[in-house]
Amino acid sequence: MSSALEVDKVISHLHPEGSFDLADHPVPTGREEVWRFTPLKRLHGLHQEAPFGAGACTVEVSAAEGVVVEQVAADAAERGLSGLVPTDRVSARAWAAADGATVVRIPQDAVVEGATTISHTGTGAELAGAGHTVIIAEKFSRSTVVLSFSGSAVLADNIEIIVEDGAELTVVSLQDWADDAVHHSTQHASVGRDASLKHVAVSFGGDLVRHDATASYAGPGGSVEMLGMYFADEGQHIEHRLFVDHTAPHTKSNVIYKGALQGQGAHAVWIGNVLIRKVAEGIETYEENRNLVLTDGCQADSVPNLEIETGEIEGAGHASAIGRFDDNQLFYLRSRGIEENEARRLVVHGFFNDLIRKIDVPALEEQLLATVESELEKNVLKAF
Amino acid sequence: MSTLEINDLHVSVATEDGDKEILKGVTLTIKDGETHAIMGPNGSGKSTLAYSIAGHPKYTVTGGTVTLDGDDVLAMSVDERARAGLFLAMQYPVEVPGVSVSNFLRTAKTAIDGEAPKLRTWVKDVNATLQKLDLDASFGTRSVNEGFSGGEKKRHEIAQLELLDPKVAILDETDSGLDIDALKVVSDGVNRFIEDKDKGVLLITHYTRILRYITPDFVHVFVNGKVAESGGPDLADELEANGYDKYVSAAAV
Ligand SMILES: Nc1ncnc2c1ncn2[C@@H]1O[C@H](COP(=O)(O)OP(=O)(O)OP(=O)(O)O)[C@@H](O)[C@H]1O
Ligand SMILES: [Mg+2]
Numbered sequence: 318m319s320s321a322l323e324v325d326k327v328i329s330h331l332h333p334e335g336s337f338d339l340a341d342h343p344v345p346t347g348r349e350e351v352w353r354f355t356p357l358k359r360l361h362g363l364h365q366e367a368p369f370g371a372g373a374c375t376v377e378v379s380a381a382e383g384v385v386v387e388q389v390a391a392d393a394a395e396r397g398l399s400g401l402v403p404t405d406r407v408s409a410r411a412w413a414a415a416d417g418a419t420v421v422r423i424p425q426d427a428v429v430e431g432a433t434t435i436s437h438t439g440t441g442a443e444l445a446g447a448g449h450t451v452i453i454a455e456k457f458s459r460s461t462v463v464l465s466f467s468g469s470a471v472l473a474d475n476i477e478i479i480v481e482d483g484a485e486l487t488v489v490s491l492q493d494w495a496d497d498a499v500h501h502s503t504q505h506a507s508v509g510r511d512a513s514l515k516h517v518a519v520s521f522g523g524d525l526v527r528h529d530a531t532a533s534y535a536g537p538g539g540s541v542e543m544l545g546m547y548f549a550d551e552g553q554h555i556e557h558r559l560f561v562d563h564t565a566p567h568t569k570s571n572v573i574y575k576g577a578l579q580g581q582g583a584h585a586v587w588i589g590n591v592l593i594r595k596v597a598e599g600i601e602t603y604e605e606n607r608n609l610v611l612t613d614g615c616q617a618d619s620v621p622n623l624e625i626e627t628g629e630i631e632g633a634g635h636a637s638a639i640g641r642f643d644d645n646q647l648f649y650l651r652s653r654g655i656e657e658n659e660a661r662r663l664v665v666h667g668f669f670n671d672l673i674r675k676i677d678v679p680a681l682e683e684q685l686l687a688t689v690e691s692e693l694e695k696n697v698l699k700a701f
Numbered sequence: 702m703s704t705l706e707i708n709d710l711h712v713s714v715a716t717e718d719g720d721k722e723i724l725k726g727v728t729l730t731i732k733d734g735e736t737h738a739i740m741g742p743n744g745s746g747k748s749t750l751a752y753s754i755a756g757h758p759k760y761t762v763t764g765g766t767v768t769l770d771g772d773d774v775l776a777m778s779v780d781e782r783a784r785a786g787l788f789l790a791m792q793y794p795v796e797v798p799g800v801s802v803s804n805f806l807r808t809a810k811t812a813i814d815g816e817a818p819k820l821r822t823w824v825k826d827v828n829a830t831l832q833k834l835d836l837d838a839s840f841g842t843r844s845v846n847e848g849f850s851g852g853e854k855k856r857h858e859i860a861q862l863e864l865l866d867p868k869v870a871i872l873d874e875t876d877s878g879l880d881i882d883a884l885k886v887v888s889d890g891v892n893r894f895i896e897d898k899d900k901g902v903l904l905i906t907h908y909t910r911i912l913r914y915i916t917p918d919f920v921h922v923f924v925n926g927k928v929a930e931s932g933g934p935d936l937a938d939e940l941e942a943n944g945y946d947k948y949v950s951a952a953a954v
Contacts, residue, residue, distance in 0.1 A: 650797065650805070664800070
């Protein structure tokens with residue numbers, strides 16, 4: 318990347334050195350900062366030596382008009398285009414094991430109607446899968462790409478997102494896995510000059526879902542919105558780790574993740590890291606994570622983390638909350654005759670509604686609402 | 702025909718140093734068509750009375766009875782009380798993020814009536830009611846009470862009163878925080894409700910100002926968790942002139 322920006326080296330735990338060399342990534346013990354929340358035992362050896370094989374997922378592509386989707390070889394030039402360098406062992410192993418990549422290319426200036434969907438369906442195969450996807454939104458293009466994951470699989474993947482100058486891209490990663498699935502996903506976005514990326518992570522299913530989503534800026538004026546929505550059920554571990562690296566001036570980031578937890582052993586982890594480098598003058602950042610705990614026996618960990626190396630910023634803030642149903646809200650609704658379970662339904666829908674509105678992908682809206690409804694039926698409505 | 706009867710009601714709240722009794726034997730009967738004003742100083746327990754009748758979980762009834770047309774209100778859940786015909790306009794209406802006013806109103810109306818309102822007339826009714834209360838039609842799409850000004854919250858409470866059409870309404874300081882124009886708009890709404898025959902109203906207020914627009918049949922002075930004196934509308938004038946001092950010092954002994 319040729320850039321007039323001098324990105325200074327920082328010594329920050331937010332920014333571990335990446336490496337493609339597996340030898341640089343020893344098998345984690347679980348005590349490492351980046352692994353301390355993850356139940357390693359349930360990773361099916363992804364962090365150790367578990368062999369990878371083909372056929373863990375079938376992939377179905379539905380490309381919107383004007384969007385080019387192709388399979389490329391493992392040594393194709395597109396791999397690595399985003400600047401992703403694995404910072405953990407699972408990502409590095411998946412990088413080495415992937416036998417190719419799916420490349421989604423939105424041509425320059427194309428304004429694309431509708432979404433391009435890449436559906437991964439787990440086949441229940443014995444062996445773990447290693448995936449690689451590269452999404453390239455060329456200059457001044459506008460489009461939406463949905464990656465969806467369902468069925469049963471053990472999957473480790475790297476997803477690269479390149480938003481070139483002036484482009485506008487929405488990427489949705491929808492984890493709607495079967496109960497026994499394990500998914501470790503590393504997603505990195507490079508956001509060009511005056512480009513904007515909306516990255517959406519929706520996690521409902523799976524036994525263990527761990528998502529690393531990172532973004533950095535290849536030029537000034539870029540903007541990143543990271544939205545997330547999750548519903549952790551009984552025994553489920555859902556972990557979202559975010560890192561926005563403000564590597565250029567006048568860039569923006571806005572992170573909002575909301576989740577609900579229900580059932581014994583439901584565990585949600587949200588790590589929101591933002592680094593504002595010395596060069597990143599005049600930036601604006603805000604990050605927020607809210608958890609609604611619906612039953613006993615759940616655990617939510619929420620760790621916002623803002624590191625600022627320049628005093629010249631427009632605004633920086635964060636909020637994090639873990640709460641139960643608000644008695645006053647329920648009382649207010651019930652005092653208007655609304656039955657208790659209906660009142661709870663309204664509150665939970667309300668909790669997610671503004672986020673769904675922000676996600677603003679019409680093709681997905683109904684599905685998200687329906688999923689909230691069916692998640693509610695599992696617990697919240699059953700108990701009364 | 703409906704009568705709300707409160708008899709020797711004792712209520713306490715849990716505090717850090719154990720239970721604290723707030724209501725110390727309240728007795729009050731509101732017959733149909735009657736408007737009762739309850740006036741009292743800050744902290745005398747007016748909201749506690751209102752919340753206890755509505756069934757807020759924070760308050761524990763330790764003695765006494767509340768009945769609506771002979772039915773035991775205290776045995777009902779919060780929503781059953783509302784469906785039985787009680788309505789509480791709250792002093793501090795609660796924000797419910799992400800739930801639109803129109804969805805909320807329709808859900809409440811459906812719950813109270815036991816069936817969904819006819820779509821066409823309902824939309825018309827809602828819009829007409831919002832308009833009468835000087836609330837823009839765009840309120841329908843906003844989240845319940847979120848970002849509403851103090852006055853808008855109160856007008857929204859009265860819009861609900863008119864649309865849900867209960868038997869007995871308890872209005873907890875619906876007048877506070879309103880400028881004179883909003884006070885008139887709100888009073889008009891309450892008067893429309895009262896005139897709609899057989900309605901009982903318990904109007905809780907700190908100031909006599911609203912009583913210029915809504916004429917009570919009875920005025921009760923509420924001090925230290927109970928009714929200290931009851932009278933007609935002229936009792937309000939006396940309170941206006943002399944304040945609560947006389948009652949507060951009497952209650953202190
Ligand atoms: N959780 C609580 N812990 C301790 N005291 C409480 C609690 N809740 C209410 N109280 C007390 O109960 C008393 C009555 O409160 P209430 O809100 O009913 O008064 P009020 O007459 O409505 O006052 P205002 O005119 O200010 O609205 C007050 O002294 C208040 O401090
Ligand atoms: Mg009060």
